[in-house]
Amino acid sequence: MITSTCKNLTFETIEPWAGLKRAVELGQAGIIREVTDSGIKGRGGAGFPTGVKWNLCAAAKDPLKYIICNADEGEPGTFKDRVILTDFADLVFEGMIIAAMAINAPEGILYLRGEYTYLREGLEAQLLALRVNKKLGKNACGLEGFDFNIQIRMGSGAYVCGEETALIESLEGHRGEPRNRPPYPVNTGFDGHPTAVNNVESLAWISCILSKGSSWFSQHGTEKSTGLKLFSVSGDCDNPGVYELPLGITVAELLVEVGGSNAKAVQIGGASGCCVPAAEFDRKIAYEDIPTGGSVIVFGPGRDMLDVAQNFLEFMVEESCGQCTPCRYGNPTLLEGVQMLREGKCSAAYLNELVSLGGTIQIASKCGLGQSSANAFLSIVEHFKEELMGRTVGTV
Amino acid sequence: MNLMTQQERLRGELEELVERLGTERNALMPILQEVQRKYYRIDDYSIQVIADLLDIHPVEVHAVVSFYSFLDFKPKGRFVIRLCRTLCCDMAGKDRVARQLCNDLGIQFGETTPDGKFTLEYANCIGMCDQGPAMLVNDHVYTRVTPEMVNKIIESCRQVFGLHATQQPMEHKS
Numbered sequence: 001m002i003t004s005t006c007k008n009l010t011f012e013t014i015e016p017w018a019g020l021k022r023a024v025e026l027g028q029a030g031i032i033r034e035v036t037d038s039g040i041k042g043r044g045g046a047g048f049p050t051g052v053k054w055n056l057c058a059a060a061k062d063p064l065k066y067i068i069c070n071a072d073e074g075e076p077g078t079f080k081d082r083v084i085l086t087d088f089a090d091l092v093f094e095g096m097i098i099a100a101m102a103i104n105a106p107e108g109i110l111y112l113r114g115e116y117t118y119l120r121e122g123l124e125a126q127l128l129a130l131r132v133n134k135k136l137g138k139n140a141c142g143l144e145g146f147d148f149n150i151q152i153r154m155g156s157g158a159y160v161c162g163e164e165t166a167l168i169e170s171l172e173g174h175r176g177e178p179r180n181r182p183p184y185p186v187n188t189g190f191d192g193h194p195t196a197v198n199n200v201e202s203l204a205w206i207s208c209i210l211s212k213g214s215s216w217f218s219q220h221g222t223e224k225s226t227g228l229k230l231f232s233v234s235g236d237c238d239n240p241g242v243y244e245l246p247l248g249i250t251v252a253e254l255l256v257e258v259g260g261s262n263a264k265a266v267q268i269g270g271a272s273g274c275c276v277p278a279a280e281f282d283r284k285i286a287y288e289d290i291p292t293g294g295s296v297i298v299f300g301p302g303r304d305m306l307d308v309a310q311n312f313l314e315f316m317v318e319e320s321c322g323q324c325t326p327c328r329y330g331n332p333t334l335l336e337g338v339q340m341l342r343e344g345k346c347s348a349a350y351l352n353e354l355v356s357l358g359g360t361i362q363i364a365s366k367c368g369l370g371q372s373s374a375n376a377f378l379s380i381v382e383h384f385k386e387e388l389m390g391r392t393v394g395t396v
Numbered sequence: 397m398n399l400m401t402q403q404e405r406l407r408g409e410l411e412e413l414v415e416r417l418g419t420e421r422n423a424l425m426p427i428l429q430e431v432q433r434k435y436y437r438i439d440d441y442s443i444q445v446i447a448d449l450l451d452i453h454p455v456e457v458h459a460v461v462s463f464y465s466f467l468d469f470k471p472k473g474r475f476v477i478r479l480c481r482t483l484c485c486d487m488a489g490k491d492r493v494a495r496q497l498c499n500d501l502g503i504q505f506g507e508t509t510p511d512g513k514f515t516l517e518y519a520n521c522i523g524m525c526d527q528g529p530a531m532l533v534n535d536h537v538y539t540r541v542t543p544e545m546v547n548k549i550i551e552s553c554r555q556v557f558g559l560h561a562t563q564q565p566m567e568h569k570s
Contacts, residue, residue: 235483
Protein backbone atom coordinates (compact mmCIF):
# COMPACT_ATOMS: atom_id res chain seq x y z
CA MET A 1 0.00 0.00 0.00
CA ILE A 2 2.82 2.40 0.76
CA THR A 3 5.00 1.41 -2.15
CA SER A 4 6.12 4.34 -4.25
CA THR A 5 6.29 4.06 -8.01
CA CYS A 6 9.84 3.38 -9.10
CA LYS A 7 11.04 1.71 -12.28
CA ASN A 8 14.30 0.56 -13.78
CA LEU A 9 16.52 1.27 -10.83
CA THR A 10 20.15 0.18 -11.03
CA PHE A 11 19.71 -1.16 -7.49
CA GLU A 12 17.46 -3.92 -8.87
CA THR A 13 20.17 -5.19 -11.19
CA ILE A 14 23.05 -5.35 -8.74
CA GLU A 15 24.27 -8.81 -7.85
CA PRO A 16 23.96 -9.12 -4.07
CA TRP A 17 27.27 -8.88 -2.21
CA ALA A 18 29.38 -8.58 -5.36
CA GLY A 19 30.54 -5.16 -4.17
CA LEU A 20 31.57 -6.54 -0.83
CA LYS A 21 33.49 -9.37 -2.46
CA ARG A 22 35.44 -6.89 -4.57
CA ALA A 23 36.01 -4.69 -1.49
CA VAL A 24 37.61 -7.63 0.31
CA GLU A 25 39.96 -8.08 -2.64
CA LEU A 26 40.82 -4.39 -2.83
CA GLY A 27 41.52 -3.82 0.85
CA GLN A 28 41.33 -0.56 2.76
CA ALA A 29 43.37 1.70 0.48
CA GLY A 30 41.89 0.15 -2.66
CA ILE A 31 38.31 0.77 -1.52
CA ILE A 32 38.99 4.41 -0.77
CA ARG A 33 40.73 4.83 -4.14
CA GLU A 34 37.80 3.26 -5.98
CA VAL A 35 35.28 5.48 -4.17
CA THR A 36 37.40 8.59 -4.73
CA ASP A 37 37.80 7.76 -8.43
CA SER A 38 34.05 7.41 -8.84
CA GLY A 39 33.68 11.05 -7.77
CA ILE A 40 30.57 10.29 -5.73
CA LYS A 41 29.42 13.12 -3.49
CA GLY A 42 27.05 12.79 -0.56
CA ARG A 43 23.55 11.96 -1.76
CA GLY A 44 21.86 13.60 1.24
CA GLY A 45 22.23 17.03 -0.31
CA ALA A 46 25.33 18.61 1.19
CA GLY A 47 27.48 17.02 -1.50
CA PHE A 48 30.72 16.33 0.34
CA PRO A 49 32.96 13.89 -1.61
CA THR A 50 32.57 10.49 0.06
CA GLY A 51 36.11 9.38 -0.79
CA VAL A 52 37.60 12.42 0.94
CA LYS A 53 35.43 11.85 4.00
CA TRP A 54 36.54 8.24 4.29
CA ASN A 55 40.16 9.12 3.72
CA LEU A 56 40.07 11.63 6.58
CA CYS A 57 38.31 9.16 8.82
CA ALA A 58 40.70 6.35 7.92
CA ALA A 59 43.66 8.58 8.75
CA ALA A 60 42.31 9.41 12.23
CA LYS A 61 44.10 7.49 14.95
CA ASP A 62 41.63 5.86 17.31
CA PRO A 63 40.87 2.17 17.79
CA LEU A 64 37.17 2.99 18.09
CA LYS A 65 35.53 4.56 15.04
CA TYR A 66 31.96 4.67 13.89
CA ILE A 67 30.19 4.48 10.57
CA ILE A 68 26.76 6.05 10.80
CA CYS A 69 24.08 5.68 8.19
CA ASN A 70 21.95 8.81 8.18
CA ALA A 71 18.38 7.60 7.67
CA ASP A 72 16.81 10.71 9.12
CA GLU A 73 15.27 11.64 5.82
CA GLY A 74 13.17 14.68 6.69
CA GLU A 75 13.48 17.13 3.84
CA PRO A 76 9.99 17.95 2.56
CA GLY A 77 9.43 16.15 -0.71
CA THR A 78 12.04 13.44 -0.11
CA PHE A 79 11.13 9.79 0.23
CA LYS A 80 13.79 7.93 -1.78
CA ASP A 81 15.55 6.70 1.39
CA ARG A 82 12.30 5.11 2.55
CA VAL A 83 12.11 3.27 -0.77
CA ILE A 84 15.74 2.17 -0.53
CA LEU A 85 15.32 0.95 3.05
CA THR A 86 12.15 -0.90 2.09
CA ASP A 87 13.39 -2.59 -1.08
CA PHE A 88 17.20 -2.44 -1.07
CA ALA A 89 18.26 -2.38 2.59
CA ASP A 90 20.90 -5.06 1.98
CA LEU A 91 22.69 -2.70 -0.41
CA VAL A 92 22.80 -0.12 2.38
CA PHE A 93 24.14 -2.62 4.90
CA GLU A 94 26.65 -3.82 2.32
CA GLY A 95 27.73 -0.21 1.85
CA MET A 96 28.12 0.16 5.60
CA ILE A 97 30.31 -2.94 5.79
CA ILE A 98 32.45 -1.65 2.92
CA ALA A 99 32.71 1.72 4.69
CA ALA A 100 33.71 -0.03 7.91
CA MET A 101 36.51 -1.84 6.05
CA ALA A 102 37.64 1.43 4.50
CA ILE A 103 37.88 3.41 7.71
CA ASN A 104 38.47 0.46 10.01
CA ALA A 105 35.39 0.96 12.17
CA PRO A 106 34.17 -1.77 14.52
CA GLU A 107 30.76 -0.15 15.08
CA GLY A 108 27.97 0.90 12.76
CA ILE A 109 24.78 2.72 13.60
CA LEU A 110 21.73 3.23 11.43
CA TYR A 111 19.94 6.34 12.66
CA LEU A 112 16.35 5.87 11.54
CA ARG A 113 13.86 8.70 11.81
CA GLY A 114 10.98 8.13 14.25
CA GLU A 115 8.45 8.62 11.46
CA TYR A 116 9.82 5.45 9.80
CA THR A 117 9.43 3.24 12.88
CA TYR A 118 7.36 0.85 10.75
CA LEU A 119 10.53 -0.02 8.81
CA ARG A 120 12.46 -1.05 11.91
CA GLU A 121 11.17 -4.58 12.34
CA GLY A 122 12.12 -5.57 8.79
CA LEU A 123 15.53 -3.95 9.07
CA GLU A 124 16.24 -5.72 12.37
CA ALA A 125 15.32 -9.03 10.75
CA GLN A 126 17.73 -8.36 7.91
CA LEU A 127 20.50 -7.47 10.35
CA LEU A 128 19.86 -10.67 12.26
CA ALA A 129 20.20 -12.65 9.03
CA LEU A 130 23.50 -10.90 8.33
CA ARG A 131 24.77 -11.87 11.77
CA VAL A 132 23.73 -15.46 11.18
CA ASN A 133 25.48 -15.45 7.79
CA LYS A 134 28.63 -14.04 9.43
CA LYS A 135 28.52 -10.92 7.32
CA LEU A 136 28.45 -9.12 10.66
CA GLY A 137 30.02 -9.96 13.98
CA LYS A 138 33.44 -11.25 14.92
CA ASN A 139 35.74 -11.84 11.94
CA ALA A 140 32.96 -10.51 9.74
CA CYS A 141 32.86 -11.59 6.09
CA GLY A 142 35.50 -14.19 6.88
CA LEU A 143 38.14 -11.53 7.43
CA GLU A 144 40.45 -12.34 10.31
CA GLY A 145 40.46 -9.45 12.79
CA PHE A 146 37.57 -7.57 11.17
CA ASP A 147 34.86 -7.19 13.79
CA PHE A 148 31.86 -5.17 12.76
CA ASN A 149 28.34 -4.78 14.04
CA ILE A 150 25.40 -2.60 13.09
CA GLN A 151 22.73 -1.40 15.48
CA ILE A 152 19.63 0.63 14.77
CA ARG A 153 18.88 3.77 16.76
CA MET A 154 15.70 5.77 16.41
CA GLY A 155 15.09 9.47 16.05
CA SER A 156 12.14 11.13 17.75
CA GLY A 157 10.75 13.61 15.28
CA ALA A 158 13.30 16.35 14.67
CA TYR A 159 14.17 17.48 11.14
CA VAL A 160 17.41 19.11 12.28
CA CYS A 161 18.80 15.71 13.32
CA GLY A 162 19.45 15.04 9.64
CA GLU A 163 22.35 17.47 10.04
CA GLU A 164 25.26 15.21 10.91
CA THR A 165 26.44 16.93 14.08
CA ALA A 166 22.87 17.27 15.38
CA LEU A 167 22.39 13.58 14.62
CA ILE A 168 25.46 12.77 16.70
CA GLU A 169 24.22 14.99 19.53
CA SER A 170 20.94 13.10 19.45
CA LEU A 171 22.73 9.73 19.54
CA GLU A 172 24.72 10.92 22.53
CA GLY A 173 21.49 11.67 24.39
CA HIS A 174 21.34 15.42 23.93
CA ARG A 175 19.04 17.92 22.26
CA GLY A 176 19.58 17.76 18.53
CA GLU A 177 21.46 21.03 18.28
CA PRO A 178 24.15 21.20 15.58
CA ARG A 179 27.72 21.73 16.70
CA ASN A 180 30.30 24.17 15.47
CA ARG A 181 32.51 22.66 12.80
CA PRO A 182 35.46 22.14 12.99
CA PRO A 183 36.10 19.80 14.62
CA TYR A 184 34.43 17.61 12.03
CA PRO A 185 32.89 14.25 12.90
CA VAL A 186 35.64 12.48 10.93
CA ASN A 187 37.93 13.52 13.81
CA THR A 188 35.61 14.13 16.74
CA GLY A 189 32.30 12.40 16.19
CA PHE A 190 30.07 10.09 18.21
CA ASP A 191 31.24 10.08 21.84
CA GLY A 192 34.39 11.85 20.66
CA HIS A 193 35.48 9.09 18.27
CA PRO A 194 36.13 9.53 14.54
CA THR A 195 32.86 9.02 12.72
CA ALA A 196 31.85 8.88 9.09
CA VAL A 197 28.22 9.88 8.57
CA ASN A 198 26.85 8.83 5.19
CA ASN A 199 23.43 9.11 3.64
CA VAL A 200 21.37 5.96 2.92
CA GLU A 201 21.53 6.49 -0.83
CA SER A 202 25.29 7.19 -0.80
CA LEU A 203 25.91 3.86 0.91
CA ALA A 204 23.70 1.98 -1.54
CA TRP A 205 25.61 3.56 -4.45
CA ILE A 206 28.88 2.57 -2.81
CA SER A 207 27.87 -1.08 -3.13
CA CYS A 208 27.11 -0.49 -6.81
CA ILE A 209 30.38 1.34 -7.41
CA LEU A 210 32.39 -1.48 -5.87
CA SER A 211 30.40 -4.02 -7.84
CA LYS A 212 30.43 -2.32 -11.24
CA GLY A 213 33.56 -0.18 -10.97
CA SER A 214 34.23 3.51 -10.50
CA SER A 215 34.37 4.22 -14.22
CA TRP A 216 30.89 2.78 -14.72
CA PHE A 217 29.64 5.30 -12.16
CA SER A 218 31.60 8.32 -13.36
CA GLN A 219 30.55 7.87 -16.99
CA HIS A 220 27.16 9.20 -15.87
CA GLY A 221 26.55 12.78 -14.86
CA THR A 222 28.79 15.78 -15.28
CA GLU A 223 32.45 16.30 -14.49
CA LYS A 224 31.73 17.86 -11.10
CA SER A 225 28.63 15.81 -10.35
CA THR A 226 29.31 12.27 -11.39
CA GLY A 227 26.91 9.42 -11.34
CA LEU A 228 23.26 8.59 -11.07
CA LYS A 229 20.92 9.94 -8.44
CA LEU A 230 17.52 9.08 -7.11
CA PHE A 231 14.92 11.82 -7.28
CA SER A 232 11.76 11.90 -5.17
CA VAL A 233 9.16 13.54 -7.36
CA SER A 234 5.84 14.80 -6.04
CA GLY A 235 3.35 17.59 -6.55
CA ASP A 236 1.49 18.51 -9.72
CA CYS A 237 2.74 15.90 -12.18
CA ASP A 238 1.27 12.82 -13.83
CA ASN A 239 3.66 10.27 -12.40
CA PRO A 240 5.00 11.05 -8.93
CA GLY A 241 7.49 8.55 -7.54
CA VAL A 242 11.17 7.74 -7.35
CA TYR A 243 13.28 8.27 -10.48
CA GLU A 244 16.85 7.34 -11.19
CA LEU A 245 18.45 9.96 -13.42
CA PRO A 246 21.95 11.17 -14.15
CA LEU A 247 23.06 14.35 -12.41
CA GLY A 248 23.33 17.27 -14.80
CA ILE A 249 19.85 16.67 -16.21
CA THR A 250 17.94 19.89 -16.80
CA VAL A 251 14.74 20.69 -14.96
CA ALA A 252 12.87 20.62 -18.27
CA GLU A 253 14.13 17.12 -19.11
CA LEU A 254 13.14 15.90 -15.69
CA LEU A 255 9.66 17.38 -16.09
CA VAL A 256 9.17 15.53 -19.38
CA GLU A 257 10.15 12.32 -17.63
CA VAL A 258 7.60 12.77 -14.82
CA GLY A 259 4.79 14.29 -16.85
CA GLY A 260 4.85 17.80 -15.47
CA SER A 261 5.77 19.89 -18.47
CA ASN A 262 3.10 22.50 -17.89
CA ALA A 263 4.57 23.42 -14.49
CA LYS A 264 4.94 27.06 -13.55
CA ALA A 265 7.73 26.35 -11.08
CA VAL A 266 9.61 23.48 -9.45
CA GLN A 267 10.99 23.34 -5.94
CA ILE A 268 14.33 21.55 -6.00
CA GLY A 269 15.83 20.50 -2.68
CA GLY A 270 12.75 20.81 -0.49
CA ALA A 271 12.17 23.48 2.13
CA SER A 272 15.89 24.27 2.20
CA GLY A 273 16.21 24.25 -1.56
CA CYS A 274 15.24 26.80 -4.15
CA CYS A 275 12.24 27.49 -6.30
CA VAL A 276 12.98 27.40 -10.02
CA PRO A 277 10.56 29.32 -12.28
CA ALA A 278 9.63 28.12 -15.77
CA ALA A 279 12.01 30.63 -17.35
CA GLU A 280 14.93 28.81 -15.79
CA PHE A 281 13.92 25.23 -16.57
CA ASP A 282 17.06 24.85 -18.71
CA ARG A 283 19.19 24.90 -15.54
CA LYS A 284 20.99 21.74 -14.54
CA ILE A 285 20.33 19.68 -11.43
CA ALA A 286 23.89 19.13 -10.26
CA TYR A 287 26.12 20.22 -7.40
CA GLU A 288 27.56 23.03 -9.55
CA ASP A 289 24.17 24.50 -10.50
CA ILE A 290 21.13 23.45 -8.48
CA PRO A 291 22.29 21.09 -5.72
CA THR A 292 19.76 18.73 -4.21
CA GLY A 293 19.22 15.76 -1.97
CA GLY A 294 16.69 14.62 -4.53
CA SER A 295 13.48 16.40 -3.58
CA VAL A 296 11.50 17.65 -6.57
CA ILE A 297 8.10 19.25 -5.99
CA VAL A 298 6.23 20.32 -9.10
CA PHE A 299 3.87 23.32 -9.05
CA GLY A 300 1.15 23.42 -11.67
CA PRO A 301 -0.19 26.61 -13.26
CA GLY A 302 -2.84 27.11 -10.59
CA ARG A 303 -0.60 27.09 -7.53
CA ASP A 304 -0.34 30.15 -5.33
CA MET A 305 3.36 30.65 -4.64
CA LEU A 306 2.62 32.55 -1.45
CA ASP A 307 1.05 29.36 -0.04
CA VAL A 308 4.28 27.57 -0.90
CA ALA A 309 6.43 30.20 0.82
CA GLN A 310 4.17 30.13 3.87
CA ASN A 311 4.16 26.34 4.19
CA PHE A 312 7.95 26.15 3.99
CA LEU A 313 8.43 28.98 6.48
CA GLU A 314 6.00 27.37 8.92
CA PHE A 315 8.08 24.24 8.56
CA MET A 316 11.33 26.08 9.31
CA VAL A 317 9.86 27.99 12.27
CA GLU A 318 8.72 24.68 13.73
CA GLU A 319 11.94 22.78 13.03
CA SER A 320 14.55 25.41 13.89
CA CYS A 321 16.45 24.09 16.90
CA GLY A 322 16.40 27.60 18.34
CA GLN A 323 20.07 27.60 19.11
CA CYS A 324 21.10 30.67 17.12
CA THR A 325 19.29 33.93 16.71
CA PRO A 326 19.13 34.53 12.93
CA CYS A 327 17.23 31.30 12.36
CA ARG A 328 15.16 31.41 15.57
CA TYR A 329 13.95 35.01 15.19
CA GLY A 330 14.50 35.55 11.49
CA ASN A 331 12.14 32.90 10.19
CA PRO A 332 9.13 33.95 12.32
CA THR A 333 9.73 37.50 11.06
CA LEU A 334 9.70 36.28 7.46
CA LEU A 335 6.53 34.34 8.21
CA GLU A 336 4.88 37.51 9.55
CA GLY A 337 5.96 39.17 6.33
CA VAL A 338 4.19 36.44 4.35
CA GLN A 339 1.04 37.16 6.33
CA MET A 340 1.38 40.88 5.50
CA LEU A 341 1.78 40.01 1.83
CA ARG A 342 -1.31 37.87 2.06
CA GLU A 343 -3.30 40.76 3.44
CA GLY A 344 -1.81 43.12 0.88
CA LYS A 345 -0.18 45.23 3.57
CA CYS A 346 3.50 44.86 2.77
CA SER A 347 5.32 47.87 1.31
CA ALA A 348 8.03 47.36 -1.28
CA ALA A 349 10.53 48.84 1.17
CA TYR A 350 9.57 46.34 3.88
CA LEU A 351 9.73 43.48 1.40
CA ASN A 352 13.28 44.57 0.58
CA GLU A 353 14.07 44.53 4.28
CA LEU A 354 12.72 41.00 4.52
CA VAL A 355 14.91 39.95 1.62
CA SER A 356 17.90 41.51 3.35
CA LEU A 357 16.96 39.68 6.57
CA GLY A 358 16.85 36.46 4.54
CA GLY A 359 20.40 37.18 3.40
CA THR A 360 21.45 37.67 7.02
CA ILE A 361 19.91 34.33 8.00
CA GLN A 362 21.87 32.68 5.20
CA ILE A 363 25.25 34.02 6.28
CA ALA A 364 24.85 34.27 10.06
CA SER A 365 23.33 30.90 10.97
CA LYS A 366 25.50 28.15 12.32
CA CYS A 367 24.25 25.04 10.58
CA GLY A 368 22.97 23.95 7.21
CA LEU A 369 19.34 24.16 8.31
CA GLY A 370 19.67 27.78 9.40
CA GLN A 371 21.75 28.83 6.43
CA SER A 372 19.25 27.43 3.98
CA SER A 373 16.05 28.17 5.92
CA ALA A 374 15.28 31.35 3.99
CA ASN A 375 16.15 29.96 0.54
CA ALA A 376 12.63 29.03 -0.49
CA PHE A 377 11.21 32.39 0.59
CA LEU A 378 13.98 34.32 -1.14
CA SER A 379 13.70 32.49 -4.44
CA ILE A 380 9.92 32.83 -4.47
CA VAL A 381 10.16 36.57 -3.79
CA GLU A 382 12.79 36.89 -6.49
CA HIS A 383 10.79 35.16 -9.18
CA PHE A 384 7.16 35.74 -8.28
CA LYS A 385 7.01 39.32 -6.97
CA GLU A 386 4.22 40.04 -9.38
CA GLU A 387 2.10 37.38 -7.75
CA LEU A 388 2.94 38.40 -4.19
CA MET A 389 2.57 42.15 -4.13
CA GLY A 390 -0.49 44.37 -3.99
CA ARG A 391 -2.94 41.62 -3.11
CA THR A 392 -6.46 42.52 -2.20
CA VAL A 393 -7.78 40.24 0.51
CA GLY A 394 -9.49 37.17 -0.78
CA THR A 395 -8.00 37.19 -4.26
CA VAL A 396 -5.99 34.39 -5.78
CA MET B 397 1.86 -6.46 54.58
CA ASN B 398 3.63 -3.78 52.60
CA LEU B 399 1.72 -2.39 49.66
CA MET B 400 3.75 -1.13 46.78
CA THR B 401 2.90 2.39 45.71
CA GLN B 402 2.51 3.19 42.07
CA GLN B 403 5.67 5.28 42.21
CA GLU B 404 7.65 2.42 43.68
CA ARG B 405 6.44 0.15 40.94
CA LEU B 406 7.33 2.73 38.29
CA ARG B 407 10.77 3.15 39.80
CA GLY B 408 11.30 -0.60 39.65
CA GLU B 409 10.27 -0.72 36.02
CA LEU B 410 12.53 2.20 35.13
CA GLU B 411 15.44 0.56 36.93
CA GLU B 412 14.92 -2.59 34.90
CA LEU B 413 14.73 -0.56 31.71
CA VAL B 414 17.94 1.32 32.43
CA GLU B 415 19.67 -1.90 33.36
CA ARG B 416 18.71 -3.30 29.98
CA LEU B 417 19.54 -0.22 27.88
CA GLY B 418 22.55 1.12 29.75
CA THR B 419 23.51 3.85 32.21
CA GLU B 420 25.63 5.76 29.70
CA ARG B 421 24.40 9.13 28.55
CA ASN B 422 24.10 7.80 25.01
CA ALA B 423 21.40 5.41 26.22
CA LEU B 424 19.13 8.32 27.12
CA MET B 425 17.18 8.51 23.86
CA PRO B 426 16.34 4.79 23.72
CA ILE B 427 15.31 4.93 27.39
CA LEU B 428 13.04 7.92 26.85
CA GLN B 429 11.56 6.41 23.69
CA GLU B 430 10.71 3.25 25.60
CA VAL B 431 9.16 5.20 28.49
CA GLN B 432 7.08 7.22 26.04
CA ARG B 433 5.91 4.06 24.29
CA LYS B 434 5.00 2.28 27.49
CA TYR B 435 3.45 5.06 29.57
CA TYR B 436 2.34 7.45 26.78
CA ARG B 437 4.23 10.26 28.53
CA ILE B 438 7.42 11.10 30.40
CA ASP B 439 6.40 12.63 33.73
CA ASP B 440 8.48 14.56 36.27
CA TYR B 441 8.95 11.55 38.49
CA SER B 442 10.30 9.41 35.64
CA ILE B 443 12.62 12.23 34.64
CA GLN B 444 14.00 12.38 38.18
CA VAL B 445 14.48 8.61 38.41
CA ILE B 446 16.16 8.36 34.99
CA ALA B 447 18.43 11.30 35.84
CA ASP B 448 19.44 9.60 39.11
CA LEU B 449 20.16 6.31 37.36
CA LEU B 450 22.24 7.99 34.65
CA ASP B 451 23.89 10.28 37.18
CA ILE B 452 22.97 13.47 35.38
CA HIS B 453 20.90 16.49 36.41
CA PRO B 454 17.15 16.10 35.82
CA VAL B 455 17.14 19.32 33.83
CA GLU B 456 19.33 17.56 31.25
CA VAL B 457 16.63 14.94 30.79
CA HIS B 458 13.93 17.59 30.78
CA ALA B 459 15.78 19.51 28.07
CA VAL B 460 15.93 16.44 25.86
CA VAL B 461 12.25 15.57 26.32
CA SER B 462 11.22 19.13 25.48
CA PHE B 463 13.26 19.11 22.25
CA TYR B 464 11.79 16.13 20.41
CA SER B 465 8.26 16.23 19.08
CA PHE B 466 7.69 12.50 19.69
CA LEU B 467 8.49 12.83 23.42
CA ASP B 468 5.95 14.45 25.69
CA PHE B 469 5.41 15.52 29.30
CA LYS B 470 1.64 15.46 28.98
CA PRO B 471 -0.12 12.10 28.62
CA LYS B 472 -0.84 11.18 25.01
CA GLY B 473 -3.71 9.06 23.84
CA ARG B 474 -3.35 5.33 23.16
CA PHE B 475 -3.48 6.25 19.50
CA VAL B 476 -1.54 9.28 18.36
CA ILE B 477 -2.76 10.48 14.99
CA ARG B 478 -0.21 12.63 13.18
CA LEU B 479 -1.43 14.24 10.00
CA CYS B 480 1.31 15.50 7.70
CA ARG B 481 0.94 19.23 7.11
CA THR B 482 3.94 19.79 4.85
CA LEU B 483 3.59 21.14 1.34
CA CYS B 484 2.88 18.04 -0.76
CA CYS B 485 0.24 16.69 1.60
CA ASP B 486 -1.13 20.21 1.91
CA MET B 487 -1.42 20.46 -1.88
CA ALA B 488 -3.06 17.05 -1.96
CA GLY B 489 -5.87 18.23 0.30
CA LYS B 490 -4.85 17.66 3.91
CA ASP B 491 -7.13 20.48 5.15
CA ARG B 492 -10.29 18.50 4.47
CA VAL B 493 -8.85 15.43 6.16
CA ALA B 494 -7.90 17.62 9.13
CA ARG B 495 -11.42 18.98 9.36
CA GLN B 496 -12.93 15.52 9.27
CA LEU B 497 -10.52 14.24 11.94
CA CYS B 498 -11.59 17.10 14.22
CA ASN B 499 -15.24 16.39 13.51
CA ASP B 500 -15.03 12.66 14.08
CA LEU B 501 -12.88 12.85 17.20
CA GLY B 502 -14.51 15.94 18.66
CA ILE B 503 -11.17 17.57 19.44
CA GLN B 504 -8.83 20.10 17.88
CA PHE B 505 -5.22 19.53 16.83
CA GLY B 506 -2.92 19.34 19.84
CA GLU B 507 -5.67 17.83 22.00
CA THR B 508 -6.42 14.41 23.44
CA THR B 509 -9.90 12.95 23.69
CA PRO B 510 -11.25 12.98 27.28
CA ASP B 511 -11.26 9.17 27.34
CA GLY B 512 -7.51 9.22 26.65
CA LYS B 513 -7.84 7.14 23.52
CA PHE B 514 -6.83 9.55 20.76
CA THR B 515 -4.36 12.40 20.42
CA LEU B 516 -4.54 14.52 17.28
CA GLU B 517 -1.41 16.29 16.06
CA TYR B 518 0.22 17.65 12.99
CA ALA B 519 3.52 16.19 11.81
CA ASN B 520 6.07 17.70 9.50
CA CYS B 521 6.92 15.79 6.33
CA ILE B 522 6.59 12.04 6.98
CA GLY B 523 8.09 11.00 3.62
CA MET B 524 4.87 10.08 1.81
CA CYS B 525 4.93 13.10 -0.47
CA ASP B 526 3.95 11.14 -3.58
CA GLN B 527 0.92 9.63 -1.85
CA GLY B 528 -0.61 12.44 0.16
CA PRO B 529 -2.51 13.29 2.19
CA ALA B 530 -0.70 10.97 4.58
CA MET B 531 -0.82 10.37 8.28
CA LEU B 532 0.66 8.18 10.96
CA VAL B 533 -1.45 6.39 13.54
CA ASN B 534 1.15 5.41 16.10
CA ASP B 535 3.69 3.62 13.91
CA HIS B 536 1.29 2.77 11.12
CA VAL B 537 1.17 4.89 7.99
CA TYR B 538 -1.94 5.70 5.95
CA THR B 539 -1.65 7.24 2.51
CA ARG B 540 -4.03 8.97 0.12
CA VAL B 541 -6.39 9.57 3.02
CA THR B 542 -9.78 10.96 2.12
CA PRO B 543 -12.26 12.57 4.53
CA GLU B 544 -14.44 9.51 4.02
CA MET B 545 -11.67 7.14 5.12
CA VAL B 546 -11.12 8.98 8.41
CA ASN B 547 -14.04 7.39 10.17
CA LYS B 548 -13.03 3.87 9.11
CA ILE B 549 -9.52 4.39 10.35
CA ILE B 550 -10.71 5.68 13.71
CA GLU B 551 -13.15 2.78 14.00
CA SER B 552 -10.39 0.26 13.27
CA CYS B 553 -8.47 1.78 16.17
CA ARG B 554 -11.48 1.64 18.48
CA GLN B 555 -11.88 -2.08 17.79
CA VAL B 556 -8.57 -2.63 19.52
CA PHE B 557 -10.01 -1.56 22.87
CA GLY B 558 -11.65 -4.37 24.76
CA LEU B 559 -9.49 -6.89 22.99
CA HIS B 560 -6.18 -7.91 24.45
CA ALA B 561 -4.60 -6.64 21.28
CA THR B 562 -1.61 -4.40 20.85
CA GLN B 563 -1.93 -0.71 20.14
CA GLN B 564 -1.58 -1.18 16.43
CA PRO B 565 -4.67 -0.59 14.34
CA MET B 566 -5.64 -3.16 11.77
CA GLU B 567 -4.20 -2.83 8.32
CA HIS B 568 -6.48 -0.54 6.43
CA LYS B 569 -7.32 -1.60 2.93
CA SER B 570 -8.03 1.30 0.66
